Amino acid sequence: MRHNLSDVGALIRDRRSFAPEQFSSRRVHRDVVEEVLRAGTWAATHGMTQPWRFSVFQGEGLAVIREGLPMWYATHVGEDHVVEKKLEKLRHRLDACNCVIGIGMVPDVNGRISTQDEEWAVAAAVQNMHLMCTAYGLGAKWTTPKFMTLPKVKEALGLPEDGKVMGLMYVGYPNRAWPKSHRWPLEFVTRWHDGTEEPRPHEQKPTV
């Protein structure tokens, strides 16, 4: 065994999503953020293209996201369709959050690797980052709001024309107990093709 299986399994199961409203005011230091990002860069990457790009918003920089969230939402849905409650929630999204990581993807310049693979590599990076957050006792949430497709958001994250916004990750120390969660048991989502069972198709929503 190269690693402590019990520790690795516990870390994976302990990873939880925390909304930014569930953060305390405790500051997330830059060196910790760097460790989180470094974990992201160790994700698998088809052709070693390393398509992940991170834009860290902290301190004064947070104003871009604080002002952006309600504005981008209103732009996306159109002024006539703004839901005031949602707008108000977005206005206060960062009240207790002092670190937002913009997640971006920039595809391979030579076009050798499919956009899909580049996006998957970024998703793998986000998972690594989230696990590293968990190890530090940091809550985090990867969000993919519909408005992230707006050119303004891409601009705010400093991504090039061919880049893509893959979401916003809120990071902070939780102001609440670490929640438990659950997952379907393996037999709901796995079919063994090894002669031990009659093959059955996978179900859209597994039942007992």
Ligand SMILES: Cc1cc2nc3c(=O)[nH]c(=O)nc-3n(C[C@H](O)[C@H](O)[C@H](O)COP(=O)(O)O)c2cc1C
């Ligand atoms: C690709 C992706 C996009 C997500 N986008 C959002 C989002 O926009 N808003 C949100 O509240 N949670 C989002 N989540 C987080 C899920 O809500 C969360 O993972 C789920 O509730 C399970 O909780 P857990 O992460 O604590 O296990 C996203 C998760 C993934 C993998």
